[in-house]
Amino acid sequence: MFEKALQGDRRYWAWIIFLLAVMGIGSIFYLLQLVNGLTVTGMTRDVSWGFYIAQFTYMVGVAASAVMLVLPFYLHNAKQFSRMVILGEFMAIAAVIVCLGFIVVDLGQPQRLFNVVLHPTPNSILFWDMIVLNGYLLLNIVIGWSNLHAEHKGLSHPKWVKPLVYLSIVWAVSIHTVTAFLYQGLPGRHYWLTAILAARFLSSAFCSGPAILLILALIAKKVAKYDPGEKAVQTLATIITYAMVINVFFFLLEVFTAFYSDIPGHTHTLAYLFTGLHGAGSLVGWMWVMAVCALLSLVLLIPPQFRQKPELLVPGLILLIAATWIDKGLGLVVGGFIPNPFEGITEYAPTIPEIMISVMIYATGLLILTVLWKIAIGVKKETGSA
Amino acid sequence: MDNNRRTFLKIAGISAALGLSGGIPLSLQAYTPADVEYVPTKGQITGKRWGMVIDTRKFTKPEDFQRVIEACHQTHNVPDIQGNEEIKWIWTDHFEQVFPSSSNPYLAERYEQQDFLLLCNHCNNPPCVRVCPTKATFQRADGIIMMDFHRCIGCRYCMAGCPYGSRSFNFSDPKPYVQNLNPDFPARMRGVVEKCTFCAARLEQGQMPACVEASNGGLIFGDLSDPDSEIRKVLRENFTVRRKVELGTNPCVFYIV
Amino acid sequence: MYDSGKILTGLIIFLLLITFPFWYNLGQASYEPPDLVLPEDSQQCIEPTQWMRTNHMELLNTWRDMSVREGLTTFVSTSGESMEISLQKTCMDCHTDKVNFCDECHNKAAVSPYCWDCHIAPEEVANGQ
Numbered sequence: 001m002f003e004k005a006l007q008g009d010r011r012y013w014a015w016i017i018f019l020l021a022v023m024g025i026g027s028i029f030y031l032l033q034l035v036n037g038l039t040v041t042g043m044t045r046d047v048s049w050g051f052y053i054a055q056f057t058y059m060v061g062v063a064a065s066a067v068m069l070v071l072p073f074y075l076h077n078a079k080q081f082s083r084m085v086i087l088g089e090f091m092a093i094a095a096v097i098v099c100l101g102f103i104v105v106d107l108g109q110p111q112r113l114f115n116v117v118l119h120p121t122p123n124s125i126l127f128w129d130m131i132v133l134n135g136y137l138l139l140n141i142v143i144g145w146s147n148l149h150a151e152h153k154g155l156s157h158p159k160w161v162k163p164l165v166y167l168s169i170v171w172a173v174s175i176h177t178v179t180a181f182l183y184q185g186l187p188g189r190h191y192w193l194t195a196i197l198a199a200r201f202l203s204s205a206f207c208s209g210p211a212i213l214l215i216l217a218l219i220a221k222k223v224a225k226y227d228p229g230e231k232a233v234q235t236l237a238t239i240i241t242y243a244m245v246i247n248v249f250f251f252l253l254e255v256f257t258a259f260y261s262d263i264p265g266h267t268h269t270l271a272y273l274f275t276g277l278h279g280a281g282s283l284v285g286w287m288w289v290m291a292v293c294a295l296l297s298l299v300l301l302i303p304p305q306f307r308q309k310p311e312l313l314v315p316g317l318i319l320l321i322a323a324t325w326i327d328k329g330l331g332l333v334v335g336g337f338i339p340n341p342f343e344g345i346t347e348y349a350p351t352i353p354e355i356m357i358s359v360m361i362y363a364t365g366l367l368i369l370t371v372l373w374k375i376a377i378g379v380k381k382e383t384g385s386a
Numbered sequence: 387m388d389n390n391r392r393t394f395l396k397i398a399g400i401s402a403a404l405g406l407s408g409g410i411p412l413s414l415q416a417y418t419p420a421d422v423e424y425v426p427t428k429g430q431i432t433g434k435r436w437g438m439v440i441d442t443r444k445f446t447k448p449e450d451f452q453r454v455i456e457a458c459h460q461t462h463n464v465p466d467i468q469g470n471e472e473i474k475w476i477w478t479d480h481f482e483q484v485f486p487s488s489s490n491p492y493l494a495e496r497y498e499q500q501d502f503l504l505l506c507n508h509c510n511n512p513p514c515v516r517v518c519p520t521k522a523t524f525q526r527a528d529g530i531i532m533m534d535f536h537r538c539i540g541c542r543y544c545m546a547g548c549p550y551g552s553r554s555f556n557f558s559d560p561k562p563y564v565q566n567l568n569p570d571f572p573a574r575m576r577g578v579v580e581k582c583t584f585c586a587a588r589l590e591q592g593q594m595p596a597c598v599e600a601s602n603g604g605l606i607f608g609d610l611s612d613p614d615s616e617i618r619k620v621l622r623e624n625f626t627v628r629r630k631v632e633l634g635t636n637p638c639v640f641y642i643v
Numbered sequence: 644m645y646d647s648g649k650i651l652t653g654l655i656i657f658l659l660l661i662t663f664p665f666w667y668n669l670g671q672a673s674y675e676p677p678d679l680v681l682p683e684d685s686q687q688c689i690e691p692t693q694w695m696r697t698n699h700m701e702l703l704n705t706w707r708d709m710s711v712r713e714g715l716t717t718f719v720s721t722s723g724e725s726m727e728i729s730l731q732k733t734c735m736d737c738h739t740d741k742v743n744f745c746d747e748c749h750n751k752a753a754v755s756p757y758c759w760d761c762h763i764a765p766e767e768v769a770n771g772q
Contacts, residue, residue: 037576038540039557044470048545048555108540108555108577115520115539126519126543187513187633188549341551342483346470422690423719424709427727430716463763526714534711535761559760569768570732575760590716591727 001152004378005371011223012374019367026360029353030105038108041354046346047337049106051354054333055361056102058208058325060179061201063095063136065209067172068239074165080231083380084217087228089144090372091213092172096137098365105357125181132175139168144376152379176201183336190265191336194257200250201328207243208324210236211317216369218314226377237313241301244320248294251327269335272345280345283334286326293323429592433609435510435529436584437638439620440503444604451478451501457600461585463573465563473554475582476505476597484641485629497643503605505597506531506552506582507629507637514544514553523579529610529638530584538578545579549633553581610638677751680743688737689720700756703730730762739765 008016033040043050066088072078073085104110121127143164147157180198183189214236217228258266271277273287300306300316307313334348350358426432445451458464458476465473478501482489508531514523515531522537523544545553559576567573571587574580584607585595593599598607608617626640659666688695695702709715710728718728726733738744741764749756759767 037556037558039471039576041557043557045472045474045545045554046470046551048542103541106541108542108579109538109575112520112537112539115522115537119520119537121519121521124517124519124543126517126541130519182543183546186517186547186549187635188630189546336546341549342479343486344483421721424705424713424715424728425717425719425725426714427716524712532711536707536711567763567768569763569765572731572761573763575757586714587716590714 001149001375001379004375007378008374012370015370016367019363019370022363023360023367026356026363029356030360032353033105033357034110040351042349042351044346044348046340046344047334047348049333049337050348051350051358052102052106054329055358056099056106057179057201057333058329059095059098059102059365060133060176061205061324061328062209062212063092063099063133064172064176064202064205065213066092066140067169068206068210068236068243069213070165070172071169072235072239074162075169078235080229080235083226084213084228084232084236086144086148086376086380087217087220087373088210088213089140090376091216091369092140093137093144093372094365094369095209096133096140096175097368098361099133100137101361101364102358105361125178125185128178129175129182132171132178136168136171136175139164139171143168144372148376148379151383154383173202176205183332188341189336191269191332194254196250196253200247200254203243203247203250204324204328207240207247208321208328210240210243211320211324214240215314215317215321216373218310220373220377224374224377226381233313234308237301237307237317240317240320241298241307244294244298244301244324247324248298268339268343272338273331273335277339278345280338280347282347282349283331286330290323290326290331293319293326297323427590427592430590431592431594432589433528434611435609435638436508437529437608437610437617437640438505438508438584438598439606439617439624439626439640439642441604441606441620441624441642442500442502443642444602445501445503450602450604451503453600453602454503454597454605457596458582460566460568461588461596462571462583463560463564463568465560465573466565467560467563471555471557473556473560473580474504474552475554475580476503478502479504485627487630487632488627502641504550504552505639506584507550507635507639508582508584510636510638511634513547513549513635517543517547519543526586530586531581532583532586533579533581535572535574535578535580540577540579542579549630549635550637553579555579674751677747679747680740682737682739685737689718689724689726703734703758706730730758735765741766 029040041050041052069081069085069088073081104113107113116127116130143161146161150157177198180201183192184194184197186192214233218233220226221228255270258270268277272281273283274291275281276284297316297319300312300319307316338347339345455476455478459466462475464475467473481493481497481500481502484502484504508529510529512523512525512531515525518524519541520537520539522534522539524532524534526532540555542555545555556574556576556578561567561573564573585593585597588595595605595607598605606617606620608615610617610621612618620642621640624642626642628637628640631637690698690702706718706728709718716728717725719725735741741759745764
């Protein structure tokens with residue numbers, strides 16, 4: 001099957017070379033970071049996690065989103081997803097690799113990474129995150145590849161994959177729950193110390209991930225002439241809409257709890273993010289953009305007659321992706337560190353090396369996604385399987 | 387035929403794995419001579435639960451703080467980095483930063499002006515140890531929260547976990563920022579977290595912590611589990627407070643204010 | 644066999660590549676242990692020289708764990724001699740010349756242990772003060 005990734009037209013190769021070039025440029029900046037240390041980033045003693053960990057968190061959600069196709073397809077026999085499930089599984093592979101990449105570049109001593117395995121520490125949530133992320137990666141590789149291989153050979157899906165599929169459904173929930181536990185179990189970080197954080201992570205994952213998948217699938221429809229099917233698009237759009245409504249609702253629960261109780265620890269970060277605190281507020285603009293994007297996306301997605309029109313669905317999805325990315329990929333992680341344990345405020349902004357290294361990792365993910373989807377779409381077209 | 391080859395490969399693989407796993411312990415054994423011993427150093431100071439009292443009444447002039455801080459930083463090769471990549475083992479701050487929940491707008495003037503010493507609280511229930519994924523930060527039997535700089539991968543989870551801001555990360559190579567390297571103690575490399583170790587290395591050599599020695603009685607260090615120790619006597623006779631007790635970390639640094 | 648030409652060429656290239664270290668070293672002088680500047684005032688290290696040469700890295704790893712993690716800071720050698728477990732205070736008290744002792748072998752063997760990223764070599768103290 002792999003040969004399908006080696007047969008492409010000029011556009012395909014231009015895209016591959018472009019991604020490789022971006023990775024190459026980014027790796028120069030990573031080299032810079034390896035030599036000089038994390039001082040090349042905008043992170044500080046007070047804001048000790050930044051853009052990398054925020055992107056990691058966002059992409060865990062994207063990885064978990066495959067379950068929004070796998071679950072209806074395998075448990076509820078939602079046949080409309082038959083042309084799309086493999087795209088979701090393969091996107092999960094690329095997304096998990098992006099997650100792992102962000103973890104590695106965030107480490108001060110990446111060459112000691114295997115200490116996590118050599119000295120296993122079950123009381124650390126990071127240990128469990130390592131297990132669930134790698135497990136999810138493996139599950140999706142095995143399930144996606146063997147099912148596609150079976151279709152390639154004209155056989156039905158192998159029986160032994162079925163239990164793995166069920167496992168992967170539970171596992172997808174676990175990756176984002178465990179990632180939320182990384183944050184929500186820390187005493188003294190009030191913005192994260194909330195029981196609803198894992199639920200918020202899942203709801204935002206189940207809207208943002210499928211939204212990205214749907215946009216990418218629509219691009220594939222244009223570029224590779226592979227139609228995921230109108231019914232699949234609409235069902236997924238409905239799922240995304242419900243998840244986004246729940247996501248916004250959960251966020252408003254946080255706002256109510258913070259401001260009605262008016263306990264300083266609970267209000268400080270939200271105040272910093274939306275109004276600024278003690279004259280510092282570099283994220284205020286972003287957060288209001290997020291709020292507007294979130295509301296507009298709901299306006300475009302909730303009425304069925306709107307989201308059935310591609311020219312409204314696509315902007316709705318893009319607004320949704322922007323809103324969830326600002327919330328999770330900027331505000332959540334940085335906000336947890338502001339104010340610091342001494343009620344002081346240190347602001348944070350990523351530096352150019354930090355952004356370039358992040359771009360490198362995203363390009364790697366896109367490369368993996370492109371190759372995997374090229375194979376999947378190639379096989380699907382060849383067998384004509386619905 | 388195909389099946390046979392498969393079975394053969396499987397058996398070969400399993401035997402190879404077993405062989406390797408048996409071989410590793412054997413080869414490790416070969417490294418250690420049988421009759422060497424590792425023992426505690428004679429004359430070391432031992433305790434069951436170390437703690438510290440900071441008598442803030444004895445810290446009145448800037449020199450009182452300077453003496454203590456310099457003693458620590460000189461002993462441990464703590465780099466002098468300005469700005470927000472600073473490395474802090476023992477440092478000072480004002481009342482409302484040190485005790486945010488006990489501050490009020492009508493605070494006695496002497497507290498408002500006064501500096502307070504800060505260091506790792508060596509909590510009895512330490513969140514930093516709970517979150518560390520490699521046991522690079524661990525709790526010793528005598529309560530000290532110790533750091534193994536060799537093992538730290540620099541994930542900075544402990545910095546997120548510590549509610550006291552007691553942990554610092556080496557964003558860049560710290561050695562150029564250390565004046566007068568102390569040849570009796572290592573420095574650190576970039577990419578690892580560091581903090582106060584309650585002078586575990588000095589206790590093992592029979593010496594009190596460097597800051598305590600330099601404090602002229604302003605810092606009382608001792609075994610909290612021993613009712614006859616000096617620290618327990620001080621705690622019995624004075625009203626003391628600790629930082630952020632509501633978080634349940636059970637800090638072992640006490641302040642007489 | 645299909646494509647036997649291509650397969651055989653590929654195999655030959657592969658074999659040449661993986662045996663490259665042998666070809667590369669062919670005809671070059673065999674390994675000579677470097678000349679080390681040994682400590683002047685002591686005849687033997689804490690364990691026999693040959694054993695130290697082979698095992699010092701493992702010993703140092705054990706020292707590290709015992710001292711930092713177990714709180715066992717004294718080492719009793721095979722000959723019954725006790726010493727403080729410390730790279731800086733014990734090892735480099737005798738081996739005062741890192742450049743002509745440690746580095747000589749490490750460079751020749753192309754290994755770069757990161758001990759001195761943190762630990763302070765006697766030279767550094769001499770230069771810094």
